[in-house]
Structure formats: structure tokens, C-alpha cells
Amino acid sequence: MQNNQRTSLIAHITWLSFLLASLVYLFSSLHVVSDISQFMPDDHKNKDVQLLLDELQQGSTARLLIIRLSGDDTLKLASISKQLRATLEKNTHIGLVHNGQKVLNLQQLINNEYKLLFNYRYLLSENTAFTKEALSASLKQRLTELRTGITLFKNTLATDPQNHFSRFLYRLQERAKNTHLHGVWFDKDKASALLLVELNLKNFDLDHQQQALNEINHAIDPLTKNKNITVDISGTASMAVQTRSAIQSTTKWLSGTALILMSLLFWWSYRSAHLFFIAMLPLASAIIAALAITNIIFNQVHGIIIAFGITLLGVCIDYPVHLFSHHTKSRDPQQTILSIWPTLRLGVITTALAYLAMLGTGFTGLSQLAVFAISGLIISLLVTRWIVPAWLRLNFNKQEHPYLKHLSILTFSAKSRLVSAIAVIAFCFLIINANLTSMWSENISDLSPVPAKAKLLDQELRHSIGAPEVNHVFLIKDHDTERLLQRTESMVTRLNVLKQNKQVNNIFSVTDFIPSKQTQRLYQQQLPQRNELVTNLNTVTASLPFKKYFFTPFIDDVSASKDLNPISVAEFYETPLAKHIQQDLFFKENNWISIVRLSGVHDEAALLSWIDTEASIKPHYLNLRQATSSLMSDYQQTALSRLLLGSLIIGLILLMVRPLKRMGIILLPVVLAVLLSISIQVLLGTQLNLFHILALLLIVGIGLDYSLFFDRKWTSLEDYQHRLHGIFISASSTLITFGILGFSDIPVLAALGQTVSYGVLGCFVLTLLFNIKREKA
Amino acid sequence: MNHINKFLVLLVLFFNLVFNMAAHATEHDSTVAEVMNLFSQQKKSTVDFKEEKHTSFLEQPIISSGYLEFIAPDRLAKYITVPEKISNEINGNQLVIKTSSETHTINLKEHPEFSIILTSIINLLSGNYEALKNNFTIKFKGQVTSWELELLPRDSFIRGHIDSIGMHGNKNKLTKIMVTEANKDYSVTHISNHR
8 A cells, every 4th residue: 555655656746747847848849830831741742842832821922911892882992992002001011002003103213212123124124115106106195194184204204205114013013914993903793892912021920910910900990980891801811810710719619618518527427527627637648748749859849730639639538537437436546447457558559559650651740640649648548547546536426327227238139230230331332432532632721720711712802803823833943043034034935825825814924023134135235226216306306395305314214224234133132023023033942933823724624735735834834733632632642541550550459469359349340430430421521631531540549449448358237337337428528529629610620520529429339239248257 | 648649540540450451351251252152053064274284394385175074062074175185084082084095093082282283173163162271271362253362282292293273263253273383384274165
């Protein structure tokens, strides 16, 4: 006895110091990452896809927000769009705001920021309009503008009478090619106004994103007050913020509801609510330890792993439950734990070893999950063995439950067992076989924790604002920026065929903004000689009212342009237009990367067959949707094969400790439950993804636990009822937590909740069916 | 006695002056009020105009002519017909400018420098003296049958573009508009054929 007490004391000291050390470590070093790309494999075979995914997740594209105003008459919407733009542009957290408005602030042209670009205007875009006819047309156009009262270009008339620079800027503004109404962007149905807002945050973390979104909402509120206007905002930042709040509310709601229901369950089963808190000890210790160990090994933990891993560890609550259910007043808790220890140990160790199969796949997500699960399972087993019994000294009156009597006298004939097994297998085979090709999800966004509604809205808004499609992308890499720009230009020249044939609406490339030096020199050569320009201008102005020598600054600038050194990418990056090119040209992994995008692809099949014939273009083509879906299926296949490997490990271990027939009886209900869970999901039309597969592993663990406990020889009817009680409470508690999770807004958690709920229900019913009253000691 | 006399004379003179000024002011105020009242009764009007724009970099002024249409309270359109067709229409907060090749839409709130002239005409034609007083320091001269308004922008941003706007008229007929820009470019618009 004294020995026991000493062991318990040592155990407690070890446990508490371990927990304390873990907590201190977590507070100082826990690094949570949340990008879906970090959940992807370390070295994917297509590096370019990874690169592009990274850029989409973290690059400048991620900084864009789309705002849609709808509901009122279009004139009011347009006016609000303009006012909103004016308000937002004053905010320091917001960079560019585009709403299609043709507003050029004259100050911008002449102030210092744009000075360099203005000086380079004849090198940045082509200008061949120096003939007498062309000059005359330009100047007459300017006179018309003066007549209208537009004084916008009056200050630059002498230096740029062709409005060459402002046309260059307009062209860039109009890349989106949206529908215009009342001077601003509208969707194709001309029902709602659209704005594109670029966040300008030095610190792009969630809190700052949230703050910027709040500020945008504050700017919108007074404009839409008392009006029947619906405002939708979407974009990476908005989705991230929504996801966080959805996770927070789910967590609150889930933990609140689960806490109440679990307390009620414990009260009903053990007439003791405080037992519930003792039952939480292994789970809480497991979560803390698993987090610390995963972070130590990987230097970071993925947010998905935390959410997913914690729910996976929910199975840990079953271990103390078995202990409680087997415990009686007359026994020392140490005796009780020792009596169930071999079964408990076998269940946990086999499950933990099954998770080993998830290691070494090259998929970081799977490895992290394996480490998280294995360390959590082992810790909770140890805590159940050496800590929980010491807390159980208080007497508790286990309630006599009449349902246990009914359950304990149930028997099934061998024939009925066989028939049910065949029925289940037939049912699953029919469903799975009929949906074999369509049952797997190929969409990478199914893995993202973004609420389904937010995802839909984002797709809708992206589509309506005509954002360049990420699905058809051409990626060119080079160490040298000049060579890269030249290669990009020849690519665009080739792709222009598609535009001419009206196969695509538009082609976006960085060379819209900054041509290669080679091209700049060509533009330079095309500029007229000073004498020629002077002669032409003199002829033209002779019949126009302009004063003599008024256009001398223009002549000077054109001549000076002929001697300019072409502008470099580095110099261009110092100008206000740099932010426009960030998504088209960036430096990553020792290479400069240029991305050419297509928008408005009319016929995807035609495009693909055209690309197939273009040897110079084909190697650069990336179909992101195709690439990510193949990545997804790789991921799923790996996970699935590792799941089978894990099951094989379980089978082998069992075979070492149990005869073949017994192993069969232990595993059969588990395998059937897994199949049932898949089939029900498929029947309900859910597309299975990676998380469903991982959830199956949890079902295997839980089912194995039930099966092993049923498999234990029982000493008395009371003992048999204890085990039924334990399994019943375990199943109920799992159903409560995962059932609630099944209703979550977050697709990942909902998938997990539903899969596990069906699986656990299947496990409970089937283990009962196959194991009930099998053997008596 | 002498002193008292002198004092009385001064007193009389002083009161005379005050009364005179007051009478003058009331006369002015009542004239303005009458003109504005006449304008406010007119719900719709169309006139012809001929505009000369004098710009520093042009040898000769740009001359355009056409007609103006006003519908109370805030619709004003200026149609240039000679030498080319150009329309400027104000509708609420928007100014839409159409030439044969281009359309520009300008939000008046964002670009008061473009719209100040047209809005001041709208305010006058609708008899909204308060709105004029909000935007300008106003000098008024003359009688109901021949008046002159000189509008000096209060806003410093607008003063950077527009120096002054002068309007002449007879009762509720606007006859002449003169705009002087900050850079001393100016335009004169003669208005006729009120209908």
C-alpha cells in the first residue's frame, strides 16, 4: 500500500512537471500556421504549382478584397461606389481602390511620385502617332476637351498633347474589362456595383486584417444607412477573418453544448458530475503534450492539425470511462485499473502503431497528425493508468440502469450474425461500386476550413469582377529580368492569336506595365527626330489657334526620350505602379517569375488542344485546377493506402496476441463500421476528401477499443454489464461531441463530425452484434 | 450752444448715414430677394448661348454656341452645337460630358472645380440664394431689371482653379456669364433668346 502511494506520488510529480514544462514551452514557442499550402507536401513533383499556390495564398492576390453593392437603383449604387472609393483611399491601411471610375488626379501626374514614369512615357508604351494627321487629330481632340470644360489635362497639354501618359495609366486601370454603368464597374446584369480594394498592411496577420475590414465596414455604414442596400465583401482576408470567427463560435458553442450534455451523461450514468472532470484529465494532458511534442519536432503546428488532432484525441475520454464503469465500491481503484489494463494497453498501442503508417509520406500534414495522435494517445493512456485511479478514491454510486439488463440478455444466433455481415457488405459494395469515380473530391478548396457560404460568395464575386482566372496560367522563370521580360513578350505575342480568334477576352502580363529593355529601345527608335517633329507640328499648328512655341516642352521631351537609358525592373519597383505588377512579376526561390494569365476562356477544350500544338508555350502552361486536383488525389491515395497499412499493422499485432479467428471477430465489426460510414456519406452525396479518410482512422481506433473490451473474458454478469456500461457511455460521449461537430459551419469539422458519428454508431451496433455474450471465463 | 449745435448736426448726420445705409441694404436685400423669387417661379427654361474662351496658350479664343436647358430643381444641360456637338449634363450629383468620340462621367462632389460653374448657374436659376451664399462671397449691384452678381469662391481649393464668376441679368433672365480662372484664363458667355 505504501509502495502504491509512493508510486502514485512519483507519478503525480512527473505528470505535473511534464505538464508545466509543456505549458511553459507552448507559451514561448508554439508556432501555429494556417495556410493550406503548408499542409501540402514538402516536395511536390511540380514545384511551379507549389510556387503559384504560395503566391496565391500569401502574395498580392491575397491582399485584394471585392466589395459588391446591390439592392437599390443603379444610380444610387454608382454614387455610393464613388463616395466609398473617395473615403477608402484616405485610409492608410488601404492601398488602391478600383471601381472603374475614370478619375485621374492631375496632381498625380505632375507630382514627384509619377515623375519618373512620366519621363519614361514614350519608352513604356508604344507611340507612333507623330505624323501630321495623327498630331492634328490629337490637338483637335484637346481643343474639343477645352470646349467641354474638362480642364483635366490642361497642365500637361504643353508636355504631352497626345495624352500618351494618361492613356497608358487608363489602359492599366482597365485591365479588368468590367461592365460600366454610370461611370463605375457593375456586374454583367448591371444590377450591382463592384469595387476592388487592396489592403496595404505592413503586418498581414489576422488581427490587422480584421481591423482593416472593420474600418471598411465603418466607411460603408454611413453611406448605406437607411437605404435598402446589401453589401458583400469577400477576398482572402475576409475569408480568413470569417473562418476564425466561425471556428471561435463553433468552439464556444461546441464546448458549451458538449460540456452540458457530457455532464448530464455522466450524472445520468454515474450520478456524479465531478467524474466528468476527472475523465477530462487524460484528454487535457494528451492535448497539451501532443501540441508540445509536435511543435518540438516540426517547429510549427498547422491550425488544421490542432483542430483535427484535438477532436481525434476525443477518444481519450473513453479510457477513464472504462475505468469508471468497471469500478465498484468494494474495489480499490488500483485493482480495477489493473484488471482492464491489458485490454486498454492493447487498444491504445495498436491504434498508436496504426498512426505510425502515416509517417514518411512526404505529406507534412499527415506526419504532423501522426505525431500529434501518437503522443496524445500514449500520454492519455499513461495518465489513465497512473493518475486517474488516485483521484477515484471518492465513493460513487453507479446507477443501476435497466437498459444494461436488457442489453446483457441479448443474444444473436450465428446465422443472424452472418446474414447481417453479408447484408452490410452487400449494401456497402453496391453504393461504393456505383459511385467509385465520383465519390472523391478533387477540389483543393474542400480542404480549406473556410465556411462554405463564404467560399461560394468569394467565387461569385471573383467571377463577377472578372478577376483573371488562376486556372490558365503561364509561368516563366529566369535569373535575369531582362531575358525574362523578353521571353514574356514573345509568349504574349504568341498568345495574342487567341485574343484575335476571340478564344479569350484578355491576356494579362507584366509587360503591359514594363516592356523589356529591348522593346523599350524599339519604341525609342520609332520616335521621330526632333527636326521631323518640329516640321510636322508647325504644319499642324498653323491652322490651329495654339500659340507659337507652346509645344516646345513636348518636342524637348520626345527628343530627350530618344537618349534615355531604358528603365529597369529595379527602377520600376520604386514607382507607384510597382504594386500593380506584384502578382505578375516576383522573385521567389532564386528566380524571377513572370506569370501570364488569360481571362474569359470561352472553350477550355479548344484552348488545351491549341496549347498542345504550341511547343514553345506548352512547357510553361499550368492548369492550376488540374494540378491541384491531381495533388489532392495523390494526397488522398497516400492517406488511403496508409490507412490500409495501419489496419494491417493492427491486424498483425492482434494476430500476435490473439488466435486468427478471434482476431477476425475483433476486426470484422470495425471494418464493417468503416465501410458503412463511407457508404452512408456517399449515399448522402458527400464527396470524400482527405479529412474523411483520416476520420476513418479514428473510427478504427474507437471500434477496436470497443471490440477489445467485448473480447475480454468476463467473470460475472455484473462484470459483463460493467463493460457494456463502459462501451455505452463511450459511444454516447463520442456521439455527443462528434454529432455536434457534424453541424459545424466549417466544412472540415462537419466532415469529421459526420463521418465519426456514423462510424461510431456502426461500431457500437456491430460490435454488440458480433461480440455479445461470446464467452464466459 | 455752439457746441450743442455742432453735436446735434453731427448726430443728425450720423443717423442720416445709418438710416441711409440701412435703407440701401434693405433695398439691396429686397432686390436680391425679388430676383431670386422670380427665378424660383420658373420651373423650366431654355436659352441660346455663345461662349468665348480666352486661354493663355491660344492665339484666338475658342468660340462655341448652342443652347442651355434647365429643369428645376437640379437638372441642367449645356448643348454645344457649333462648331461641334458636345453635351454637358448635370443630373443630381453627376456630370456627364459627351463628345462625338468620348463620354466622361464626373462625380460633382469629387471634382467641385469642374462643376462649380454649372452648379452656381443651377443655384441661381432655381433661386437658391442660400446655396450660392454657402459657396461664394456675393457682391450684388443694380436693380431688378438690370442686376449683376459677382461670386467669389469661399473654398480655397476652388479658388486655386476659379477666381470669380460674374452673372448679369434682367429679372429672371440670365444674360451674361463671365468666368475668370485662377491662371487668368477667362470665358464670356452671352445668353439670348429666352424661351
